[in-house]
Each structure stands twice: as C-alpha cells, then as structure tokens.
Amino acid sequence: MHQEMSLKAQLRAEALARRDALGEEIRIEASLAIADRVAARLTLEPGTIVSGFLPIRSEVDPRPLMMALADRGARLCVPAIVEGRLEFRHLVRGAPLESQGFGTYAPGADAAVLDPSVMLVPMAAFDARCHRIGYGRGYYDRAITALRGKGLSPLLAGLAFAVQEIEEVPAETHDVGLDFIATEAALKEPT
Template structure:
C-alpha cells in the first residue's frame, strides 16, 4: 500500500477509518462512564445554561451520548436543538428539539426533527469529533457541514460557542487543516478506557 501524505483527502479518509474503528471498539460501559465525565466537564465549562439554546447531536457510530446531560440542561432552563442536513454542501439547520418530540430519518438515518420544526440560532454548538488536534481543529466525517455552518453563522454576525467533544483516544497532533477548516472554540475530550 502506498503511504499517503498527511492532510491529503486519502490520508484524512484513512485517519477517519482508523479513529472511528477505535472509538467503536471502546466497550459500551466505558463509553457510558466517559459520557458522565464529559457531562461534568461541560457543566463546569458552560456554567449557567438558563436561557441558552444548545445544539447537541444524535449519537452515531460510538460518539459520546449527551442526551441525558441535554435533558438536565433543559430542566435548568436551556432550549435544545439538533442539527439537520438540508442539502449536500450547504450549512446545517438547527431545529428545536426536546425528548419525546417526533423525529424523522435524516442523512445516514440519523434522527432529526422534521422539516417545519422551529429553526433556531444556537448559543452553544456541540460538535462530535472523529479527531481533534492540539489547535482544536476537528476531523469530522468529511462532508464539511460543521465548518460550512460555523462560517455561515459568523458571516451573519452570530457567533455561538462551538465545542468539539469526544474521547482522548481521538486526539491528534494535527489534522493538517485546510483553508476552509475552522477551529472549535473549545475541545473537551475525556478518557474512555
């Protein structure tokens, strides 16, 4: 096999595959314990969430499951949202959501609030990472949705706090960022082993 140069599309694809496989290999019990620790770290970082809109995500392929933490935030006065893919190469849409709301299958069959749900501008965006580097650049699934969305929000004068979340096993020295990659404001990774 030919060695790929860091930062190239083939290198990123290989890194994604390796990191996702490693994340999915973490035992469920270890992930659940790590998710509780991640929730505590987010509480410390964010403080009072009353009146804030938090966009989380529906966990996919071994990502941290923060739905219980989000429900606790809602109980403390936060409003919740889930990101939805509207179209390929377009920014995500943040749709209001709370436990019990009807969901439909989105891209990759990830549950999302249906079209027509209230579209909101989040104050806090949690972005699951495939990899996260020392400068808080996020390696995602390759669609560029989060980068495109953050750029779009900022161009409209809205600057939510964007936090990359995951496990320490996903830490990278660098993702070799490209010009369109946008660093997260914070990175919160916890050990899952």
C-alpha cells in the same frame, strides 16, 4: 490537496477504529464524564440556544449533557440535513423525529429553526490545537461559517473520547477550530 485529503481520510479511519473498539460500558461512563466536564465549564443564561446531536454509531452520547443544560434553562436544537446543509431544529420532548440518513434523526420540517449560541460538535478526530476532523462532508464547517455570516459567534464545544486524539489535524482554510474539546480525560483548549 488530494494527498492532504487522503491523509485526513486515513487519520479519520484510524481514529474511528479506536473509538469503535471502545466497549459500550466504557463509552457510557466516558460520555457521562464528558457531560460533567462540559456542564462545569459552561455558564448559560436561561433561554440560551444549544445545538446538540443525537449520537450515531460509537459517538460520544451528548444526551446526558443536553438534559443537564436543559435543566439549567437551555433551549435545545439538533441538526437536520436540508438541501446539503445543516439546519438546527428545536428539539422538544415528545415531538416526532425523522430519519436524516447516516443513522441520525431530527425533528420534522415543522419544527422551529434556531440559531445556536453554543454548539456541541461531534468529530472523528482532533488535535491539541482543537482542530477537528469531521466525517468528511463539511456540514459543521459550513454551518458555523453561515452562522458567522449572520454576525453570530457560537461557542464551539467539541465532544470526543480521548482515543480520538491525533498528533496533528491537517488544517485546510475552510476548517474551523473549536473553543474547547472535552474528553473523559481532560478539557482541552487551543494551544
């Protein structure tokens, strides 16, 4: 277990270093390409709840995709960290955002809490099986498990740059595979 964790930490660090090395212009263009790829893949009914995220550091910027989905009638939410778990709060234009630590923001505690049926998922690394390495805190794995515990089965769409792909993610029993991962180069589905 400890050896697997240190391997994950090493793979995470290497993938993040490759992501960090991408120039800002490349990240912007790639984020727009990813937005187009995911928007073309998703069919949404008006009112569908989509959880996105507000990007930190060198992450894919999902905001163009979130706006495209909102234009198609999606209700947007983003994660807030509450007592060590994620709570998906309704994102409303003009509503104030609060710092969540880790360089990210979310609507305040008075925002409606929503259960997403589509989740845009950030990551540090991924493989061809659509397994991901997150940032090591397990927030998304626990949130997805909690939603499934309520009888929900959200579509899990990973967003990453192609340079974040690795040969194989060392999967653990609590890790949740994604339905697909979109990069600027391809849309990958589990193999």
